[in-house]
Amino acid sequence: xxxxxxxxxxxxxxxxxxxxxxxxxxxxxxxxxxxxxxxxxxxxxxxxxxxxxxxxxxxxxxxxxxxxxxxxxxxxxxxxxxxxxxxxxxxxxxxxxxxxxxxxxxxxxxxxxxxxxxxxxxxxxxxxxxxxxxxxxxxxxxxxxxxxxxxxxxxxxxxxxxxxxxxxxxxxxxxxxxxxxxxxxxxxxxxxxxxxxxxxxxxxxxxxxxxxxxxxxxxxxxxxxxxxxxxxxxxxxxxxxxxxxxxxxxxxxxxxxxxxxxxxxxxxxxxxxxxxxxxxxxxxxxxxxxxxxxxxxxxxxxxxxxxxxxxxxxxxxxxxxxxxxxxxxxxxxxxxxxxxxxxxxxxxxxxxxxx
Amino acid sequence: xxxxxxxxxxxxxxxxxxxxxxxxxxxxxxxxxxxxxxxxxxxxxxxxxxxxxxxxxxxxxxxxxxxxxxxxxxxxxxxxxxxxxxxxxxxxxxxxxxxxxxxxxxxxxxxxxxxxxxxxxxxxxxxxxxxxxxxxxxxxxxxxxxxxxxxxxxxxxxxxxxxxxxxxxxxxxxxxxxxxxxxxxxxxxxxxxxxxxxxxxxxxxxxxxxxxxxxxxxxxxxxxxxxxxxxxxxxxxxxxxxxxxxxxxxx
Numbered sequence: 001x002x003x004x005x006x007x008x009x010x011x012x013x014x015x016x017x018x019x020x021x022x023x024x025x026x027x028x029x030x031x032x033x034x035x036x037x038x039x040x041x042x043x044x045x046x047x048x049x050x051x052x053x054x055x056x057x058x059x060x061x062x063x064x065x066x067x068x069x070x071x072x073x074x075x076x077x078x079x080x081x082x083x084x085x086x087x088x089x090x091x092x093x094x095x096x097x098x099x100x101x102x103x104x105x106x107x108x109x110x111x112x113x114x115x116x117x118x119x120x121x122x123x124x125x126x127x128x129x130x131x132x133x134x135x136x137x138x139x140x141x142x143x144x145x146x147x148x149x150x151x152x153x154x155x156x157x158x159x160x161x162x163x164x165x166x167x168x169x170x171x172x173x174x175x176x177x178x179x180x181x182x183x184x185x186x187x188x189x190x191x192x193x194x195x196x197x198x199x200x201x202x203x204x205x206x207x208x209x210x211x212x213x214x215x216x217x218x219x220x221x222x223x224x225x226x227x228x229x230x231x232x233x234x235x236x237x238x239x240x241x242x243x244x245x246x247x248x249x250x251x252x253x254x255x256x257x258x259x260x261x262x263x264x265x266x267x268x269x270x271x272x273x274x275x276x277x278x279x280x281x282x283x284x285x286x287x288x289x290x291x292x293x294x295x296x297x298x299x300x301x302x303x304x305x306x307x308x309x310x311x312x313x314x315x316x317x318x319x320x321x322x323x324x325x326x327x328x329x330x331x332x333x334x335x336x337x338x339x340x341x342x343x344x345x346x347x348x349x350x351x352x353x354x355x
Numbered sequence: 356x357x358x359x360x361x362x363x364x365x366x367x368x369x370x371x372x373x374x375x376x377x378x379x380x381x382x383x384x385x386x387x388x389x390x391x392x393x394x395x396x397x398x399x400x401x402x403x404x405x406x407x408x409x410x411x412x413x414x415x416x417x418x419x420x421x422x423x424x425x426x427x428x429x430x431x432x433x434x435x436x437x438x439x440x441x442x443x444x445x446x447x448x449x450x451x452x453x454x455x456x457x458x459x460x461x462x463x464x465x466x467x468x469x470x471x472x473x474x475x476x477x478x479x480x481x482x483x484x485x486x487x488x489x490x491x492x493x494x495x496x497x498x499x500x501x502x503x504x505x506x507x508x509x510x511x512x513x514x515x516x517x518x519x520x521x522x523x524x525x526x527x528x529x530x531x532x533x534x535x536x537x538x539x540x541x542x543x544x545x546x547x548x549x550x551x552x553x554x555x556x557x558x559x560x561x562x563x564x565x566x567x568x569x570x571x572x573x574x575x576x577x578x579x580x581x582x583x584x585x586x587x588x589x590x591x592x593x594x595x596x597x598x599x600x601x602x603x604x605x606x
Contacts (some may be wrong), residue, residue, distance in 0.1 A: 198472065211451075212469055215441045
């Protein structure tokens with residue numbers, strides 16, 4: 001028993017405390033878990049829950065970005081899954097753990113249809129086409145107002161739980177699990193799951209990927225499906241939390257919001273998107289407290305985006321990790337930047353300082 | 356015949372890039388294809404690897420051009436022109452594109468792993484075995500396996516590209532101008548490696564501008580000019596032919 005504890009402690013020391021990225025991630029999740037002990041005011045919990053939902057959403061956008069496909073209509077998956085979950089919940093009364101995954105699956109279906117243009121279009125043209133899809137879906141909603149609730153949206157959706165703290169833990173857990181899955185699926189250095197390396201290869205050079213025998217069409221559609229599924233999960237959680245499914249979750253601005261979060265945090269890294277939401281979303285909410293906040297919000301956000309792109313083009317999470325950690329030139333192990341020698345091979349880390 | 360290209364014609368709009376090219380490669384051979392710039396050498400390889408038909412697909416419905424592709428490419432008795440590019444690669448007909456085209460932001464190791472996509476089903480042991488083989492052929496890649504491939508030198512990039520093709524069970528390698536932009540010493544090293552790859556039993560069709568190297572290596576050569584094969588033969592025969600030497604080889 002003690003032996004195992006010691007072994008675990010050693011493992012944590014070696015694998016977590018010695019790597020800045022993992023340490024930050026662990027501290028972040030521990031904070032999220034402990035937070036309700038200190039504060040359970042409805043307003044704090046409300047924006048923490050929304051932040052977790054948006055974090056799933058931003059990460060799902062990021063997963064598409066890993067394959068080099070920029071989606072300007074990610075709100076389509078969020079909104080359509082929300083509507084599906086709401087309709088199933090209202091008409092059939094299924095509980096949340098059925099409606100949310102079903103919403104995700106419906107988003108996959110819609111995502112596969114939306115992914116069809118991606119088979120022939122690339123880059124800018126693909127982005128423009130994706131922009132059109134949420135607009136089409138909004139149109140459908142207004143054509144059948146009795147069914148979709150029209151401008152007002154669908155109401156009378158079940159709560160996730162009566163207890164806000166339980167709601168909080170549910171959403172945070174789902175966020176952690178889906179974030180972890182998406183990160184693993186897109187991680188090129190993963191030894192077990194190979195989709196990461198394939199996604200990266202497709203982004204870098206689709207022709208070369210094809211020449212290596214990779215069916216790029218299949219993997220691009222797969223990326224669409226996964227991204228849509230997790231965006232759909234976020235959408236389902238959102239409608240169960242807000243208890244209304246309205247056309248506001250399909251707006252163009254909402255699609256751009258997710259772009260802003262993910263690019264601010266670090267495009268193509270998944271954890272960057274989550275970090276971006278957790279940094280930017282509280283800021284927006286904080287600004288909104290002031291009277292002038294509503295008007296200045298967009299200006300401030302745009303300025304933040306411009307400065308991010310100028311000074312940290314790879315996003316804030318990558319920038320911070322780069323400042324905190326240093327990769328050993330010899331053995332490629334990540335070390336804290338304050339170390340003099342690599343913890344694995346003892347090679348000096350700061351060559352430029354040694355004269 | 357192992358690879359038989361029959362009457363291959365490619366038109367970009369009305370510009371005829373390939374005009375009824377026929378050539379064949381026997382199993383285990385190293386054949387070179389030489390010719391001046393713009394002769395259609397790269398297009399020939401791209402057509403065989405399925406890239407031209409893919410390009411044709413993407414241009415469909417646009418005004419930016421029209422590609423006509425006729426003829427046949429038969430590899431191991433099967434028609435390749437109808438197949439998509441990744442299916443052709445799965446059969447073992449693999450193109451090393453010009454300038455290597457490694458995945459620039461990925462490390463050498465990740466590049467090789469991406470290349471090993473087709474070995475996925477055979478399990479880890481097969482991948483490791485292929486890695487060992489590739490690293491023993493190209494020891495320089497082993498030293499640089501954690502380096503981002505965009506920072507490799509030109510010669511290393513070409514080697515990486517060839518190594519990546521070898522990772523995916525290549526039977527016939529189409530190598531497109533491996534020596535472009537390389538210093539003579541690096542060229543020499545690279546051609547020694549290519550001949551080692553050939554020694555492993557892999558058939559090679561090589562495009563090359565540097566005729567002295569290509570002719571030394573290849574058992575047979577084709578000379579392509581303006582989309583047509585104008586001469587075929589062993590290296591000495593071609594070099595002895597005064598007209599071909601002066602007009603097409605510039606020697």
